[in-house]
Amino acid sequence: MIELAPTLFLFGAFMLSLLGVFLYAIWRGDEEAQELWWWSAVFATAGAAALTYAFRNEAEWLSIIFGNALNMWSCGLLWTGVVVFVEKPVRLPLALLGGAIWIAGLWQADLNMRIAETAAISAVYEAAAAWELFRYNQIREQRLVSSRVTAWIIALQAALDFALAVAAPFLVVDNESFLTSPYLKARFLELSGFVAILGFLVATLSKERLASRREVAALIDPLTGLPNRRAFDRAVERARRGATPRATAVLVFDLDNFKFINDRFGHAVGDRVLAAFGAAASRSIRANDLLARIGGEEFVAILSPADRTSALAIAERIRAAFVREAKHLADGAATVSVGVTVIEGETPDLAAMTRVADDALYRAKAEGRNRVIFAGEQHEQTSLASRA
Template sequence: MIALAPTLYLFGAFMLSLLGVFLYAIWRGDEEAEELWWWAAVFATAGASALCYAFRNEVEWLSIIFGNALTLWACGLLWTGILVFVGEPVRPLLALLGGVIWAAGLWRADIHFRISEVSAISAIYEVAAAVQLFRYNRIGGQRLVVSRVTAWIIALQAGFEIALAIAAPFLAVDETSFLTSPYLKYRFLELSGFIAVLGFLLATLSKERLAKRREVAAMIDPLTGLPNRRAFERAVERAKRSAPAPSTAVLVFDLDNFKYINDRFGHAEGDRVLAVFGATATRNTRSSDMLARIGGEEFVAILSPADRTSALAIAERIRSAFIHDAAHLADGAATVSVGVTVLEDATPDLAAMTRVADDALYRAKAEGRNRVIFAGAQRRGDAGILSVTAR
């Protein structure tokens, strides 16, 4: 029985090191996922801690001082990796503080208080890590399921550590029988299960976030930073399943003389004109509105709620602001034409509304460009352009 604890901890050190190498290898394959480097360090540090525990029979102070300090540093690194994952500033001094305080003097307490102190400090780091993950559950408007699961697993472990910190003074352990105590065996099994599940969840969490980032990137126009046609089409599909809005407006924009700008001033200048328009339109729409580049020099905005007055005001504000913002580009040749339509008291058919707004846009082009044309407000059952108003 005496040899059981060292054997268990040697096996634990081996498994933890493998997990660390596994996470490090994933990080090397995708160094954008910086959190994986920190989490690889977590398991490498925990493996070194288990190695110290394995030699408790030969060098007792090695496991008591350094084994526990490394355990606390592993918890601090776990919290740091979570901070990196969620995009919060790293706090290395706080991550190291628990192990430093332990090595500075807490290890001198008797065995019961040592167990209590290590459990309490571990719980602080785990609670902090779980809180960060609970707060972070969205990427590009989509929930990361694994972040919630990981947060709950870490929170449950923190709860166990808190209970252990409270119960430690009453445990039937002492210095001489510690290696053969049931506490050590069950504690090892509990930690092994937690660490194995945690390693799997952390790798999955980083992989899922990467997949969400790529999915979001596929929906973004890289030049303007706006949603692209694919994102707009998804918004159209979502609108079909949504409850009717009080009123919805669709604005279709087309940059005037864009081919001339590209031919006369070069495609780099044309790209700058597109980027300026994207920034101008974003600045003059609400955060609740959707603005997308749906191809070439064409953009579309979905405003909800919006009536005729507010839709025309926004369209005119964008048109005039763009002239000012792009005045230094292409010798001031950059202007925009806008088609506007509004649907009231019905579930919006955004595809049909876009076609109506497109018709108004073509009218704006035909009447001389650089203007807003309104295709009259529509209600349930209406079709086509009811009226056209130039602004």
Template sequence: MRLDPATLLLACFVTTFLVGTMFVLSWSQARTSRALAIWGVAHLTGSLASGGLALRGIIPDILSIGLANAVMLAAYGLIWSGMRAFEGRPLRLPLALAGGLVWALLCCVPAFYGSQTARVIVASTLAGAYCTAASVEVWRGRAEVLVSRYPATVLLATYAGFYFVRIPMAVLAPPAPGADPLASPWLSVLCLAGMLFTLAIAFTFMALTKERAEREQRIAASTDPLTGAANRRAFVAGAEALLQAGGPAAMLVFDLDNFKAINDTYGHAVGDGVLVGFCSLATTLLPPGTVLGRLGGEEFACLLSDRTPEAARAQAERIRGAFATLAIPELPHLRLSVSVGIAASRAYRGDFDGLMRDADAALYRAKRNGRDRIELAEPAARRAA
């Protein structure tokens, strides 16, 4: 088999069609991922364009030049839209399809349609722009750590580079008048790069989707569904890891006062709102990176590293005071307060259970002493006495 451009274009047709089918089938198993569906449509569309380009000289030029290239540019626009969908941004479908429309309109201009150099420059510019835009979309979402995000960024940017390099080459070494476009070595390079790009995109985009699903499952398994705080298992694991590093640490255990009465008087919807409100407030006031966990019911906890008992008490007081000022205009008689128990010492290296036990004891003392207050765990020497 001769690997001339026509043969490579037919191979692109088969490869792109199979990849598009794979994306669509994957979407049928994960209907919540719109990106998979859009990428599937993009590749199926691109396969039709590859087939049209391969039939150059067999079908009318208006189909192989005008229509096929317009469809190919639409496919690149859909890849960009799919990446926007993956990142949770608006699709911008009109803009995605604008490249194909611009190409189709320019083909109605005889001077443009008759100049192969002009056609190469415009098609390469539009295709490169869509690939660059898709690469930027992946990069913009880097706050969500996915291993395949960086390969996807590089892959899209590299393919855009193939198109952009083609622009000066078309100007510096324009095709001879009357030359067969399918005999162009650049077309062979782009066809081969297109096949490799299609296969690499399939693996990379699938990997991105899989990594996000796994990440969401990990988050769901470690997060309290109501408040968004870490659940008890995740909090214990994080606290134990922090304690292994040694150094001073302070455990703060919070219990919302009279929470059962709030539920009984105002209903569980208000009670849930109170829990969410406390969690949001505490997360805002705690130092960045501090893990707040919901231990169960109306009880929360956090572990502060490198905090003296005095500093931990000051932190707890900020939260207690702020929570007491929360008010719901529709419920003027609702009063909110929280009791806090603190255990802070250098003596708890790796001993999560001991730290939690002492913080709980301090919390119970705060409850006994009237609630809406903070109590520090008693020093070890006094407890022993």
């Protein structure tokens, strides 16, 4: 007659290895998702542990020493995969520490203590993984639904393992009947459910984050690292739907002599000029302001809240910072003209404000470039000429 426990463990080893291969194949299709490599290693390692458990009758020492060590290492690798996912540095020695401590001597305890020790070490890694995902959800602006679900599932497993670590000394188990004990069957079923759900969740988690990354990449100008025209249009649409009266300023920038710079010095220098403006302008605006490249050498900033004084001050700060940043590029020919408009006490129409600021920009170009011009509500215009 085939013994039930070895058969279950062989089946578990097969399923875990299959999940590992599945995640590895997904990773090979998108090697940017490095966490998938670590998570595939989780299931491969857990599958190796289950394989040693299947041969407990033939080699008990293999199961007790190395099977449990592999199981703890799989939990450490789970935590490491989460660390990679949340973009923190890998600390592999910590991931392997639990299994190393086990091999160093913890395995020599009696059966009940071994159960308590393995559950406690696994719970520590699981709790750490859940904590990293919970923190990721709190600090990220774009929160992934699957990361919250994964965090709660791992946290639940950690709680179960902590409870088992506390209850283990009171379990009625012994070495002779361990493979046929109700505890082992219940534990196998519980862990099988957990790893099956976990395999699905981590694959979904990586896929969802990849989609989020690609969406973000589609909204970013690769040369300057700023939001692009698509991102700006989305911001305008969001502002239109949720508009409330607020002092708001729109600044429109156009790099002077840009065609001449490209023709005279080459597009590589032109690209460096664009990047220099993006860097200078990004350092000069506030954290809650929006700066975007809307095409070619044109940029726009939305400042909120901002009155006339602060808007002109920021526009002039950006102009001066760019002149300093680009003074060694294109023989100092790189400057910027700026058009500014502000609305106070009314619901801002960003699209209309951009058109008004654009008109002021053309006035700045006509008056000699490298200056800031303000267009007020009655089209009053003020010029801040360059002193450089």
